[in-house]
Amino acid sequence: MKKICILGLGHIGLPIAAILSTKGFKIVGVDINSKLIKKIRKGIIEKKEPGLESIVKSGLESGNLKVQGVPEPADVFIICVPTPLLNNQQNLNAIKNAIKSILSLLRKNNLVIVESTIPVGTTKNIVAPLLKKSGLKVGKNLFLAHCPERVLPGNILEELIKCNRIIAGINIASTKIAKTLYKNFVKGEIIETDTTTAEIVKLMENTYRDVNIALANELSVLTEKIGVDIYKAIDLANKHPRIDIHKPGPGVGGHCVGTSSYSISNILPNFSKLIRLARKINEERPKIIVQKVKKIVKNIPCPKIAILGVAYKGNINDTSNTPAIPIIKGLKKIGYKIKIHDPLVKIFDEDIVKLKDAVLKSDCILILAAHKQFTNINPNKIKGLMRHHYVIDSCNILDKTKWQNKGFKIT
Ligand code: SAJ
Secondary structure, eight states, rough: OOOEEEOOTTTTHHHHHHHTTTTTEEEEEEOSHHHHHHHHHHOOOOSOOTTHHHHHHHHHHHHHHEESOOOOOOOOEEOOOOOEEEEEOOHHHHHHHHHHHGGOOTTTTTEEEOOOOTTTHIIIIIIHHHHHHSSOOOOOTEEEEEOOOOOTTHHHHHHHHHEEOOOOOOOSHHHHHHHHHHTTOOOOOOEEEEEHHHHHHHHHHHHHHHHHHHHHHHHHHHHHHHTTHHHHHHHHHTTTTTTTOOOSOOOSSSSSSSHHHHHTTTTSSGGOOOHHHHHHHHHHHHHHHHHHHHHTTTTTSSSSEEOOOOOTTTTTOOOTTOOOOHHHHHHHTOOEEEHHHHHHHOOOOOOOOHHHHHHHTTTEEESSOOGGGGGGOOHHHHHHTTTSSSEETTTTSSSSSHHHHOOOEOO
């Protein structure tokens, strides 16, 4: 196992490529996006992750990491391409195309690993049959494993090393050889299982998160009705040794949480009522946020809203499936003026402006991502710029008392 070809250089593939390049492997990172390849070669990493830029740069400089548009022969192929939703099903085109692109390169005793989140049965019923077209015998002289990624955007490099991993070969020989590879960089436990179990476990993890966020979101509506601060209530409830209530927020964005709920409930839709309801609750969050704004600014003529944070969550610059988009659309539809500030996001469908410009003559600040930069905003400096002093902190990032003491009405 000397040379590893990694297909897909997104938020999972690039960090894995970079880490493996520091562990004595020759890494070929492959992506069909030629602009991305050009940027990576220059050391420009758009998805900001702590430590990523420097490890990629040193990988490139050492010569152990190279990035290109097409794969080449290697000992191991790791597939890290996206599997986004299309009509509520995970679209596997990127996986299929990645496999097709390596078929003619595969040699005896190669190992193919799928890290992407995939629907149950994909490894056995889609990946293995496609690989057979190489002429090799899957499980005999071509090894195959599903090792679902578990890393948290915002903390990827640390979690790649620290997280416990599930390794599921198509047969025992495949599991063992894949495990040997992961032992090179994983400090967590490496647990062996079969591919179907690994596939559903990954979907279960994200679904657990989705359902629990939905619970928190629902509780936040109920507590608002009775005048109780949801965050204080959650803090108290979580003092119980077996309670871990998640945080309410503006909605669930990102690559995988919502996708996993759809994918898992597709197995038996009639027996996935809770999961589907949770999804619906989370998908309705942006509407609830829009209603909240509407209620607060209802007596203000031509209200202007300053939106702070459009990343799909705090402290990252990724806007994939961000709830900010439906919220912005909803507010614009009512006719409100919108200005957007995000200290991390540079590329977005709407203009991103400086904090000062966003809040200038605004009536209400709406926080949609829990970036730590927002905790440093000085309410005194903002106050004079605004017309009215309403704040909706949908992420609970601000110090409420501090802002209230400065004359802001914060919810
Ligand atoms: N969110 C809340 N309340 C919470 C937690 C999150 O509203 O208490 C929101 C976030 O703001 C965000 C969305 O949910 O919009 C998803 O954020 P996240 O931090 O829950 O998850 P992701 O999508 O960044 O990463 C998840 C992780 N899965 C789990 O924690 C079970 C990660 O470990 C996976 O590797 C990743 O999905 C993936 O790609 O599958």
